[in-house]
Amino acid sequence: MSNKKNALWHLPLIIIGIIALLPVIFMISNSFKTLQESYQSILSVIPNKPTIDNYTTLNHQVNLVRLVWNTFFMATLVTVGKLFTGLLAAYAFRYYQFKHKNLIYLLFVATIFVPFTIVMIPNYLVIAKLNLLNSVIGVALPQLCDATGIMIFLKTMEKIPGSLFDSLKIDNIPNRRIFFNIVLPILKPSIISVGAMFFINSWNEYVWPTLILKDKSSFTLPLALQNYISSEGGTNFPLAMALSSIMIVVPLIIYLIFQRYILNSISNSGLK
Amino acid sequence: MNDNNATIELKKVTKEFKSTKVIDQLDLEVAAGEFLVLLGPSGCGKSTTLRMIAGLETASDGEVLIDGDDLKKKASDGHTIAMVFQDYALYPNMTVYQNLEYALKVHKVAKDERQKRLTSILETLNLSDYKDRLPSELSGGQKQRVALGRGMAKKSKIFLLDEPLSNIDVQLREKARDEIQSLHDKNKQTIVYVTHDQLEAMALGDRIAVMNDGIIQMIDTPENIYKNPTNLFVAKFIGTPQINVLPVTYKDNYLYLGEHKLVEISKSSKIQTQTNYLLGVRPEHIKVSKESGDGFVTEAEVTKVVDYGKFTQVTLKLTSTNIIKAVIKDLNCIIGDKVFIQVEEKTSIIFDIDSQKNIYWDRV
Numbered sequence: 001m002s003n004k005k006n007a008l009w010h011l012p013l014i015i016i017g018i019i020a021l022l023p024v025i026f027m028i029s030n031s032f033k034t035l036q037e038s039y040q041s042i043l044s045v046i047p048n049k050p051t052i053d054n055y056t057t058l059n060h061q062v063n064l065v066r067l068v069w070n071t072f073f074m075a076t077l078v079t080v081g082k083l084f085t086g087l088l089a090a091y092a093f094r095y096y097q098f099k100h101k102n103l104i105y106l107l108f109v110a111t112i113f114v115p116f117t118i119v120m121i122p123n124y125l126v127i128a129k130l131n132l133l134n135s136v137i138g139v140a141l142p143q144l145c146d147a148t149g150i151m152i153f154l155k156t157m158e159k160i161p162g163s164l165f166d167s168l169k170i171d172n173i174p175n176r177r178i179f180f181n182i183v184l185p186i187l188k189p190s191i192i193s194v195g196a197m198f199f200i201n202s203w204n205e206y207v208w209p210t211l212i213l214k215d216k217s218s219f220t221l222p223l224a225l226q227n228y229i230s231s232e233g234g235t236n237f238p239l240a241m242a243l244s245s246i247m248i249v250v251p252l253i254i255y256l257i258f259q260r261y262i263l264n265s266i267s268n269s270g271l272k
Numbered sequence: 273m274n275d276n277n278a279t280i281e282l283k284k285v286t287k288e289f290k291s292t293k294v295i296d297q298l299d300l301e302v303a304a305g306e307f308l309v310l311l312g313p314s315g316c317g318k319s320t321t322l323r324m325i326a327g328l329e330t331a332s333d334g335e336v337l338i339d340g341d342d343l344k345k346k347a348s349d350g351h352t353i354a355m356v357f358q359d360y361a362l363y364p365n366m367t368v369y370q371n372l373e374y375a376l377k378v379h380k381v382a383k384d385e386r387q388k389r390l391t392s393i394l395e396t397l398n399l400s401d402y403k404d405r406l407p408s409e410l411s412g413g414q415k416q417r418v419a420l421g422r423g424m425a426k427k428s429k430i431f432l433l434d435e436p437l438s439n440i441d442v443q444l445r446e447k448a449r450d451e452i453q454s455l456h457d458k459n460k461q462t463i464v465y466v467t468h469d470q471l472e473a474m475a476l477g478d479r480i481a482v483m484n485d486g487i488i489q490m491i492d493t494p495e496n497i498y499k500n501p502t503n504l505f506v507a508k509f510i511g512t513p514q515i516n517v518l519p520v521t522y523k524d525n526y527l528y529l530g531e532h533k534l535v536e537i538s539k540s541s542k543i544q545t546q547t548n549y550l551l552g553v554r555p556e557h558i559k560v561s562k563e564s565g566d567g568f569v570t571e572a573e574v575t576k577v578v579d580y581g582k583f584t585q586v587t588l589k590l591t592s593t594n595i596i597k598a599v600i601k602d603l604n605c606i607i608g609d610k611v612f613i614q615v616e617e618k619t620s621i622i623f624d625i626d627s628q629k630n631i632y633w634d635r636v
Binding site for chain 1 (some may be wrong): 323326327328349350353357358359360361362363364365374375377379426448487
């Protein structure tokens with residue numbers, strides 16, 4: 001009975017899985033086709049004559065290592081920044097009592113709802129004034145703090161019973177120790193999953209880096225990719241698919257390494 | 273004052289949350305090495321009092337002194353006070369051993385000393401086999417022992433326990449109680465122990481402070497609290513089955529329950545004729561007989577019988593509204609039996625009907 005039920009559930013899940021996977025398969029398979037074949041049979045899954053020409057051409061046209069490094073550096077900087085500020089802020093909200101705490105927290109959270117298009121121009125002007133245009137730092141700087149992280153980390157920290165903090169207080173354990181020895185290890189699963197989310201978002205970011213990065217040597221992968229699908233660069237479809245395939249490698253590796261944390265939540269981190 | 277323990281003194285301590293007074297002008301002295309139990313129903317302010325002694329809450333008014341010194345000076349050293357929490361508050365990311373060791377490590381207790389202390393504690397608490405486990409891999413009783421051990425490891429002068437046994441099985445509780453008792457006998461720390469369980473309080477405390485509504489109702493030895501409670505609240509809070517309370521009138525050397533003569537009272541200036549009182553009698557002090565005479569004058573009807581093995585508890589209907597419980601040992605009763613009861617002056621506690629105070633509370 002329950003097996004039958006499970007089987008029934010599997011059917012829609014399999015269909016959804018296939019739908020989700022199709023674009024990825026499409027991307028990878030086309031990256032191994034010649035330009036001509038991709039025009040003739042763009043939907044075929046297995047290329048007639050698989051070729052790695054697209055990848056070698058890419059390697060000649062752009063500095064792939066540099067691109068991956070730029071993107072990785074920027075995404076790492078943004079992720080570390082967001083995690084660091086988010087954790088510290090959440091800790092302060094959890095551990096300390098101060099005036100207007102709730103109001104301040106509300107203001108933090110409210111920034112989540114401010115659309116990027118509104119802060120885009122002022123941020124650009126600030127970065128320009130700081131002479132940071134065309135630099136990865138310029139891209140990362142306005143993103144080093146993010147209320148989403150504060151909110152998620154505070155919610156997780158609220159699951160740590162107050163008595164734990166009381167106990168540490170009585171034992172006169174300094175804040176630095178509490179933060180690094182107790183809070184961070186407890187929050188490890190959520191730090192990793194939030195971190196992975198930050199990283200992948202930042203890795204894929206396009207609009208903001210386009211505004212800041214003008215010099216091709218400082219381009220990130222999404223910017224370089226744009227060159228292959230825009231009218232000016234001419235649309236070489238298999239080439240764009242090859243670059244896209246390269247682009248997913250790093251997030252995929254990160255996901256594979258940390259998936260057990262990403263799937264886990266604090267509920268199995270040992271509290272309660 | 274010595275190395276093992278310290279005195280605690282609360283002077284006119286008041287604690288307000290927003291505008292609600294949780295503790296009102298509380299005075300409390302705990303002697304060095306004493307085991308004091310704070311007992312009371314939930315919300316009576318006992319935990320708040322403990323948290324103020326721990327320095328986790330600041331008194332709105334009044335002083336908390338440790339060894340005669342201001343609490344803030346003493347509490348901030350991290351050595352003077354240890355506390356065990358109801359939910360154990362173990363660090364989930366650390367093993368049992370690391371949990372016990374952590375505070376010592378942070379405060380730079382030498383490694384040899386740490387090892388020596390912890391080995392003996394783990395042995396005392398029967399935790400040696402579990403020292404590498406995480407708290408999530410322990411049972412409630414084991415977690416409770418780890419929490420206890422963590423408090424012990426500090427060798428603090430003051431040991432505060434906030435309902436440490438309320439989350440573990442009843443069967444384990446007695447054992448844990450004995451453990452705490454023997455720890456105190458061995459280490460002679462000053463212990464303040466918060467509980468709402470009167471049996472725990474009676475078993476553990478050198479003295480018990482019964483609290484209600486943010487006020488200490490009575491502070492005395494378990495025996496005195498049981499035998500001679502200051503007021504009706506204390507009398508009702510201590511003792512199972514609960515004390516019987518009957519509305520009585522005093523006249524002609526007798527306390528009358530309605531028309532029935534209940535207790536003969538010797539002359540006293542404290543009790544006045546034609547006045548209403550509340551009479552408190554513990555169930556085990558009510559004598560029950562099937563025959564009348566020889567003091568057994570008040571008739572009653574058995575309405576319920578519960579056999580607990582070592583004793584039987586009967587519910588008796590005296591009048592249409594007055595029902596009492598009595599504990600009998602060598603008498604067989606069934607529901608519907610007519611019996612006669614006797615209440616003696618020496619075991620009756622008489623309360624003023626308005627103030628609910630024991631009119632003889634200073635009697636020894």
